[in-house]
Every structure is written in structure tokens, then in C-alpha cells.
Amino acid sequence: MTKQRKAVALISGGLDSLLAARVVMEQGVHVEGINFFTGFCVEGHTHAIRKKDRAHPKRNNALWTAERLGIKLHIVDIIDEYKDVVINPKHGYGSNLNPCLDCKIFMVHKAREWIDANGFDFIVTGEVIGQRPMSQRRDTMPVVARDSGATDRLVRPLCAKNLPPTLPEQEGWLDRDRLYDFSGRSRKPQMALARQFGFEDYAQPAGGCCFLTDKQYSVKLADLWNSRGKREYDLDDIMLLKVGRHLRPRPNFKLIVGREEGENRFMEGYRKRFVHMFPTSHTGPLVLLDGETGPADIELAARLTARFSQGRDAQQVTVEMHDREGVSQSLEVTPLPGDQIPDEWYL
Numbered sequence: 001m002t003k004q005r006k007a008v009a010l011i012s013g014g015l016d017s018l019l020a021a022r023v024v025m026e027q028g029v030h031v032e033g034i035n036f037f038t039g040f041c042v043e044g045h046t047h048a049i050r051k052k053d054r055a056h057p058k059r060n061n062a063l064w065t066a067e068r069l070g071i072k073l074h075i076v077d078i079i080d081e082y083k084d085v086v087i088n089p090k091h092g093y094g095s096n097l098n099p100c101l102d103c104k105i106f107m108v109h110k111a112r113e114w115i116d117a118n119g120f121d122f123i124v125t126g127e128v129i130g131q132r133p134m135s136q137r138r139d140t141m142p143v144v145a146r147d148s149g150a151t152d153r154l155v156r157p158l159c160a161k162n163l164p165p166t167l168p169e170q171e172g173w174l175d176r177d178r179l180y181d182f183s184g185r186s187r188k189p190q191m192a193l194a195r196q197f198g199f200e201d202y203a204q205p206a207g208g209c210c211f212l213t214d215k216q217y218s219v220k221l222a223d224l225w226n227s228r229g230k231r232e233y234d235l236d237d238i239m240l241l242k243v244g245r246h247l248r249p250r251p252n253f254k255l256i257v258g259r260e261e262g263e264n265r266f267m268e269g270y271r272k273r274f275v276h277m278f279p280t281s282h283t284g285p286l287v288l289l290d291g292e293t294g295p296a297d298i299e300l301a302a303r304l305t306a307r308f309s310q311g312r313d314a315q316q317v318t319v320e321m322h323d324r325e326g327v328s329q330s331l332e333v334t335p336l337p338g339d340q341i342p343d344e345w346y347l
């Protein structure tokens, strides 16, 4: 009896990885999924916090994908190790602070370590030649295979026919004729294949799942590094960049202004770490002050807090300020007029 081969599929939660895993399963391979948690994932966090995202399903798409496939999913926390990928990408960034090529190399490398440790035979990804401008180009796909150390144990079932045969194809573990030759940005072939497999509901594809591809998010991350004079972050930093309106009125501090109840509640968890304020005479946001602030900064921040409250047109608004030691102070301020808030303050 021939030995059943085992593969680990990188599961992002998007359609391509779902299909790639399914194509390999069709050929009798035992497949398990692996999902890497970088801290920059969009779903499940902001969708749970923000009202406008209520229509989005509050689910972990990777888990949901694995469930649809009926496979085991390993979720691996790579937050710390991943920092070096984001901070020092050897191959640079994409159009925002997305280090896609280094990211892909890193994830496939982690998967390679995983298969070695767990006695699996090869790695499967949902990559398609020409689909993404940085990591899925004809010239960068071999780089991922080589620099990750996965070499010919990396199979891309959706575009395998456009690439040299991999070890599983050469060894007959996979029939190359039953793999695909997709290429380019069109999603039509994937949608057709999804229909063929009976997948009608699937997560929106690649790109939208990572905050690093988001322009505004990248501006905020660059500002964070710039204000600290070094490129570093921790998980709380990158979580907070996902919520609130961020304004930097002075180089020494910025404000994070809750935009709605859900964000205010989320930000409450950070009150001990930041000087914070909120209006008490009117309904309004919780505001966190990030940086070192003097009395003039506190007054400006209180006036901005008043500006973003229901009392924006009032003569006076009472704002309560709490410092990091838990000492509070009540401030009577005039809301800052809108025309005194330059666009450059908004990150």
C-alpha cells in the first residue's frame, strides 16, 4: 500500500488558499492548515468593534475555511518574530508598509520548519502568478521557494502548470495534470473552481486581510516610528493604530479619539497606559494622549476633545483629564473651531 502523503496548507482565510488546499485534498493527500497571526490581520478585531463593519461576519476566516475543508488548523503566533520582517524588509515595501515578499518568504520558511518538525512532506499555498504586484510575480515566486528553504517542497496548485514540476509532482504524490494554470489578476478562474467544488460563500480575497496594505494605517505606523525616533512596535501599538481618529497637533504628542461607542469601550482598556480625557458636560469621545504633554498641550487636547463632542458649538465644555498616576482634573474649555484644525493634523 502506498504511503499517504501529508501537506500543510497556508490558510489565510481567502478564496485562493481554500481552493489550493482543496485541490491537493482531491488527490488523496492528508492536508492540515497553518495560519500565522501577525497582529496586522483586519478581520475579527475591527469588525467586532466598529458599527459600520457590522455587516462583515465576525469570524476568524482561517478557522472558518478550515472548517469548510474539514481539516485541522494550526494557528501560530508569530508577532515577535514578524517584527523584523515589518521593520527591516530585505526586499522593501509594496505601495504601503506591506513587506509582502519578505512576509511570504518568512511564512513559507516557518511552514518549512513546521513540516520538518511534524513529519509532513510538503507545503501548499494559494499563490497565483501575476496576482499580486510584489510577492506573486513570475520572477519573485522562485525567490520565495528558494529563500524560504522550501525549494521544491513548495506547491502552488492553482498555477503549478506554469511553474517547474515540484518534488510531489516528480515523485507522483500529486498528478500535475490535475493541478491548474491560473495566472494574472482575474478572479474568474478561482470563482469557477469554487463553484465546481460547491463553495458559494467565501471570504473576500487577498490584500484586504492585512492592515499593512492600507494607506492610512501605514501613515499612522510611519508616524509612530517617526515620533519615537526608532522603528519599533508592540502588539498594543499596532492594535491602537486600528481604532479611533488619530491627530498629531504637535510633534511631542498625538490624540487617539474614539469615533463611536465600540471604540471608546475598546480604548478604555488602555486608560492606565495613557493620559486620557473625555467630556463630562456633553456626550463625547474618550481621547488617549500618546506622548509627553505639558499644560499647553493638555489645554489644546481638551479643546479638541470638546470639538469632537456633542458640545462642539457650545461656549464651554467640561472635560475631565486623568493622568497616568490616576490623578484627575476638570477643565472648562472652549471647543477648538474647525477652521483651526489643519488637515495635516489628521494622520
Ligand code: SF4
Pocket: 098, 099, 100, 101, 103, 104, 135, 207, 210, 211, 212, 213
Ligand atoms: S498582504 Fe500582509 S500578510 Fe499578505 S503577504 Fe503582504 S504583508 Fe504579508
